[in-house]
Amino acid sequence: MADEPNPSEGPRPRRRKREYECCCCRRQVAFCWSCTCGFSICQECMDENAWGMTCNFVTWTCPDCGASNSYANQ
Ligand SMILES: [Zn+2]
Ligand SMILES: [Zn+2]
Secondary structure (H helix, E strand, C coil), rough: CCCCCCCCCCCCCCCCCCCCEEECCCCCCCCCECCCCCCCHHHHHHHHHHHHHHCCCCCEECCCCCCEHHHCCC
């Protein structure tokens, strides 16, 4: 009677390094500006859209919910 290991109990898939998905370009990036509603945008897209998202570079407005988020280097 061989005690065979349960084939369904293989090594668990490791979770990838925590990354964000940009809601704008859909890329996985290491850092995103994110809103409490779940919207996130990468630095590149933020730079491209800064003219429409922030007027003072102190806060940026979420295009999804309209909330103001702090635009400060983290
Ligand atoms: Zn992006
Ligand atoms: Zn939002």
